[in-house]
């Protein structure tokens with residue numbers, strides 16, 4: 700079994716912890732639903748995840764996240780999320796890869812703060828409506844997990860943590876690798892569509908991609924391996 704700590708992914712990407720004073724918890728109300736599409740990118744995803752694992756597994760843990768973060772406040776959170784994810788993925792296995800992608804897209808912009816889950820409103824176009832995120836899918840799984848967690852432990856567990864857990868559990872369910880997920884992420888309240896432009900673009904040239912990855916603490920080797928995975 701290959702293990703990769705999600706907090707090590709955050710660390711490797713130099714994704715900052717969110718300042719508690721600047722952030723808030725989302726309620727399940729804010730974990731909105733979207734319709735599910737039906738296309739499988741499973742093999743590509745598994746390969747990508749293994750590569751991400753390979754690239755990031757040896758990076759340092761930390762960032763203040765910890766296993767068992769909700770041990771006292773919501774001890775059943777992982778079981779609840781696993782049950783909901785299992786139920787959803789058994790019905791739609793093709794959502795596993797997109798759920799991991801959603802987690803990746805969340806972390807790449809403003810850190811793993813759940814900002815990709817926030818809806819646009821009259822005064823703000825949110826990250827999820829930015830072009831690279833228009834093809835994200837599986838929001839309904841996050842929403843269902845959040846609703847179930849809220850029923851057990853209202854106002855305790857962040858959407859960002861739920862997204863991290865769902866991504867892990869979905870991949871494991873389709874026989875991908877398993878990795879421990881330290882918890883304690885804070886949800887952000889800021890979500891700006893234009894910031895999603897910082898996600899890797901399929902139209903970027905090599906210099907742009909190198910600079911982008913470097914800005915997240917990823918090397919040229921990381922870029923080559925990840926880009927290669929996309930072609931598989």
Ligand code: HEM
Pocket residue numbers: 738739740744747748751796797799800803834835836899900901925926929
């Ligand atoms: C190297 C940088 C990357 C670039 C340039 C990139 C770009 C893209 C693009 C252009 C698409 C098609 C989106 C559409 O259909 O409109 C896509 C899909 C996808 N990407 Fe990435 N990606 C990258 C890294 C990753 C990583 C690291 C993962 C996994 C953690 C990932 C997982 C996926 C998945 C699962 C899909 C298919 C989504 C679906 O079927 O709903 N990508 N990517």
